Amino acid sequence: MKKIFLLIITFAVVLGCRKEESTYDGISINELYSDFMMLQNFSIDKDTVNFGSGENAVFSAVFNKPVNWSIEVTGQLSKAKKILSGQSKRIDASNGTWDGSTTIFPMFKAEACVAQLFIEGVSDTFVVATAIKSIKVNSGLVIADFENGFNSAWTRYVQSGANMDWNIKTDSLCPQGAKYLKMAGTVNWDYLIGLIDFPATAYGGGNTLPLSPNPDNVYFNCLIYGVPNTNESIVLFQFKEDENGDGVYNANTDDQYDYQITVNWEGWKLVSVKYSDIISLNNGQPTTPNGNSIHNPDKIAKISMLDLANPSNGFASCKIDYLIFTPTPLVP
Amino acid sequence: MITSRNTGVLLALLLILHTAAAQQRRVVDFTGGARSLVTNNNLSVSDTIPDTTTVDRNSGGYALIDLGVNIRPNSTTELMGMFRIRNGYGGFWGAGVTFDVRQLWLKGIIGNVVRYQVGDLNLKQTPFTLYNHHADRFDSLPDVFALQSDIVDYEKFYTGNTWRQQGVNVDFGLTFAKVIKELNFTGYMTRMNATDFISVPDRLLAGFSAVIVQQEGLDVGFHKSTVFNVQGTAAIDESFTNDINSITTQYKFEIHDFSFDLNGEIGNSQYSNSLFPDLAPLEDYFLYGNGKMSWKKKHLSINLGYLNVGPDYRSIGAQSKDIDYAASPNFYNLYTNEQINRPLDLVDVMGNENLYLTSVSDKLMTFNPAINNVTPYGLATFNRLGAFAGASYFHPKGISLTATRYQLREIRGQGTYALKHFTKTDVTARLRLDQWINWEKKVNIHASYSLQTTDRKGITSLENVRLTSNRIQAGAEVELVKNLDLMVGVVHLKATGNEFLAERDDYTTIDFFENIQYNLLQNTNGAGIRYRFDNNTYLSALYQVSRYNDRTKSVPEYTIDQFSLIFNMTF
Structure with a gap:
């Protein structure tokens, strides 16, 4: 045992002769x-x-x-x-x-x-x-950039409220291209100010959007402008899937996923969301979708964009542009 | 807060208690403590613009009871549960009352061979594997300050150099007839943090020590400590390991009137984290040796040691600090009209339990160069090489003198090839005057002095470092009448010079050096009385004045006057 003790001491003495360092830690x-x-x-x-x-x-x-x-x-x-x-x-x-x-x-x-x-x-x-x-080209499926006005295949509904201005604009505020959609007005009896349905048939393919079936590889993006000193708008996107391939979205048997955006900022802002992260909502609260509860971006038959505002607040206004699906978050 | 979980545990324990009490063979003991603390504080700020924002007077306090039940249902099993009821002053009818489980453990013996304990554990291995160095605690504090420091020890379960962990511990010993005398084994596994199932995996601390005793006074031990993530416990798999292996040896013998104690430890560490894939694992070794000679006849002992801890040596268990300088003092956190963070003063460092940690930290913690720049992580401080020596004298009539000196340097430069050189000198003297003059009342006088220096002569003057830190403590306790003590004390800290403080990322890589200028003066004076009901119970009234004066004017000077009334009891 004493030999082991001496061996350890010898080993320690050898280790103690530490080589000089030829470098230093951190930046100079x-x-x-x-x-x-x-x-x-x-x-x-x-x-x-x-x-x-x-x-x-x-x-x-x-x-x-x-x-x-x-x-x-x-x-x-x-x-x-x-x-x-x-x-x-x-x-x-x-x-x-x-x-x-x-x-x-x-x-x-x-x-x-x-x-x-x-x-x-x-x-x-x-x-x-x-x-x-x-300019930089963003690869993806553009749902709307309003450069060519309203597509005739879209369905548009605007309430007949006061000071309604639900029109495509061309001015220096435009974030992409030359045109964007302004959504403004006072509707004091309902949350809804206006809506547009974007059916998949408007995009040249079949009854569903030509997107990847993998919901982790599909991002929905848009640019939204919050108008300074104006009541909050709420923009609600409803992604309606045709899961059984019968050519129509059935609210009782198919999935609908909802992405609600409260426009509580000023100026333009990019909003990006992964499709698999979008949940179903019922009156703003999470709920279980009525279909197979599987996100199927390649089965989206229709997207509804609703412009909402609290009716008791009065006039609300926001602007929107460049609705686009991309495989990764949009870098505009 | 009273939770259903706590209530459930309480009911379960009471049921066990009832069952145990009902059977005479079983033994039930009650243990615990009680404390009441009332403080009244006054903050005064010396700023160019008077501080009209901070509320200068502050009072508060609490009362608490720790009630522990120690049950031995049979000769081989013992279990302990301790509950705490705490009521902040000002809380009535349940408001402000909290109800917590303070400790819970079970221990026993399997087959008269293997001892085990599960639940709360106090763990310690060696100074380089798992060890609470208390590197910044002030030794030999006057009692007028030590009362609060003792409360921190109680609150944080500081018993010697242990860390409080939760897990399982086993140990056993084997004796042999030939070659070696005995083999003692201790193993443990504890949970450092629980998974959140997303990005934080379960992280465990485990290790063992196997010590061979060859004969009385001669042993060799092998120690291993490791921290690792349990793979698959979170969605994001982060691989993390910190392995330490070490060998210790100790040889005690006597020659004539002299007794010798030679001990040493060598070992290495490996540290890696998959979150930093571009960085190579950190690997390094350490070496420590100490020889002590005692001359019992003359009550004198001296020691001489050597320390060599590599710059990449990492040991979570041994390099965790008990004090977290980034924590909030929870007491005048902000001051001045700009409501800046109040820098910690000596009263915080000596006795604010909010700053102290119970268990080890998996991050390399920051330190305060004004308080300890030489060995901020104790003996396990990395990048240190040099020698240390000490001497002590104890006279049976109540005089003790101790002195230690560290003379160290860096092994690898920090931001330069030039190396820092460190010295640390501590001198402490205690005198039991009553024993010296044969007076029946206790009179205890003590004083200590600590000097730390850090020097670096850089290749250019920009790299120069010179930091000097002086700390003086003095105090006395005088028994005025039986069991009634008058206590006085002073702690003075002065730090001048500069130091480049390294800012490190989570892999402990240096990102930046901040050149901090020091011209800091801190004074704390205290006086108080204490009545000792018995060895475990006292009532004390303290008055302390603490002044923080940063003469570089980076923060305004402030003074806190504090009056405290403390009742403390353990049973």
């Missing part, structure tokens, strides 16, 4: 607390970007130390903004790639853009210019 303090310097100027790799054909624009810059930075790209015509940000010593393809998407609506158009680089703690800003030759 010397760099972190030194004065800021730009080692490579802020630049963009393309004067003109063709996002529509899959091109990206890559910003680059190199600093003498890790900094918190943000790049704000502004469309000169649309005033759309894209913001990239990070903490690093270098901006390159790994953290400074712009795919043509938008952070603050409206979405970019084919237009000239200016990109400004802001660095935390540095008063100077750095600017480069570029131009969009063609």
Whole structure:
């Protein structure tokens, strides 16, 4: 036993001779607390970007130390903004790639853009210019973008209330393309202000929408505008499935999934939801659907969009655009 | 809050109690405690703009009773259930009353060989595997402060260096006729956190110790401690492991009037988390040795030790801190007109139970360099190499002197190749004056001094670190009349200089260094009286004044006056 004790002591002495470390933990303090310097100027790799054909624009810059930075790209015509940000010593393809998407609506158009680089703690800003030759294309099934007015296959119903304005508009507020739908009015006897039914037959296929059968791979997206200083609107989407393939949605035997959005913000906002996350509602409360209770996006026969508001509140208003199904959450 | 679950457990226990009491062979004991605490506080803030937002006077308190039932239904089984009824002052007719199960365990012996315990456990292995170092607790506190510190110990189940866990523990010993004398085995498995079935899996802490005693005074042990996720208990499978293996040895012997105690421990750790797939597992080792020589005749002992803990050594069980500096003190949390967070003062650190944890934490906890920058995680502090020494003298007539000194350095630089060097010196003196002068009333005088330094001479001046922290404590307890004590004490802390405090992510990787400037002065003065009904019961009135003065002006100075009335009893 004493030999074991001595063996352990010997082993310990050997271990005690720890090798000198040739590195250090964390980022260099010397760099972190030194004065800021730009080692490579802020630049963009393309004067003109063709996002529509899959091109990206890559910003680059190199600093003498890790900094918190943000790049704000502004469309000169649309005033759309894209913001990239990070903490690093270098901006390159790994953290400074712009795919043509938008952070603050409206979405970019084919237009000239200016990109400004802001660095935390540095008063100077750095600017480069570029131009969009063609805008980013979002792959998916567009249900409505209102660019061509109301589709004749859609069914539209608008209450005859006061100050009703349930029309397609063209103005500078449009987030995508040139047109959007305004939904406004006072209906003091009912929650419903207006609705549109989008039947699957309006989209060229059969009686159901041409979507993936996997509800985890189907996202429903739309852009909604909350009007400042106006009563809340509620936008309710009803996804009605034709599960037995008889060509019609039957409320007693088929599933209906409901996605209710209370518009309690101001300005445009992207709303995205995975189809498998949408539940059935009855008067706003979760309920069991009447069909097989399986989300079947490829069996959606009709989508109803209801514009609602509390009748006791009075006038309500919101705007909507770009209803689109995508395989992943929309990056507009 | 009285819940149906608690009520059910209570009824079940009362049923068992009734059944047990009905049979004379069975033994039932009652245990527990009672406490009443009333405080009246006054906050004064010294700011450029007078603080008119914070309510400066604050009073409150509570009364509680812990009632435990210890039942031994037979000679091999013992079970314990303890309930707590707590009533915050100001709560009447049930409002503010809470009813909790404070502890619940069952233990026994299987076949006269294997001891087991299930439920609440107090666990400890070695200082590098599973150990509550109490690294920031102030030793030898004057009683005028120690009363509150003792309440923290009771509330958090701090018994020595154990952590309170919930699970199962078994141990047994085997004796042998030849080669070795005995083998002692202890194993445990506890649950650190429960799954939420989505993203948080069940996380367990398990381990064992096997110690071979070859002869009286000579043993070798193998210890293993591991923290791991139970796969499949959450939708998101996160693989997490922290394995520690260590070997300990101890050799005690005597030569003439001198007794020697040599002990050491070596081991390694491995730490990985699948949430950080790009990062390699952290692996490192440690080495610890200590030799102590005692000269009983002269009541003198000295020790000399060596410490070498690798920069990537990670041990959840040994590197958890008992104090959580990120916790809310629940007492003047915000102050000034801007309602900023109030920095913790010495009274918080010494006796605010809201800051202290009961069981180990799976995150590397932050520490306070002003209080302990040398060994913030105790002996298990990673990235430390060096020596330590100590000496102590105890005189039978009531004098004790102890001194310890640590001389350590980093093994790997932090944000630079330059290394920090640390020193820590602690000196404590106690005098039982009554024994010295043969007075019949107790007079206890004590003082201690602690000095910590951290130095780094950087490759550039930007990297320089120089932090000095001085702490002085002094106090006395004088028995005025039988069982009535006058208590006075002072704790003074001064920290000056700078330190780059590392901000770490959940994998303990450093994200950032914040260069913190220190010019901090904290004073706490206290006085009080205590009447001891017996060794387990006292009534005490305390008055404490605590001042926090950050002279860098990063936060305004404040002072808290506190009057407390404490009745405490254990039975």
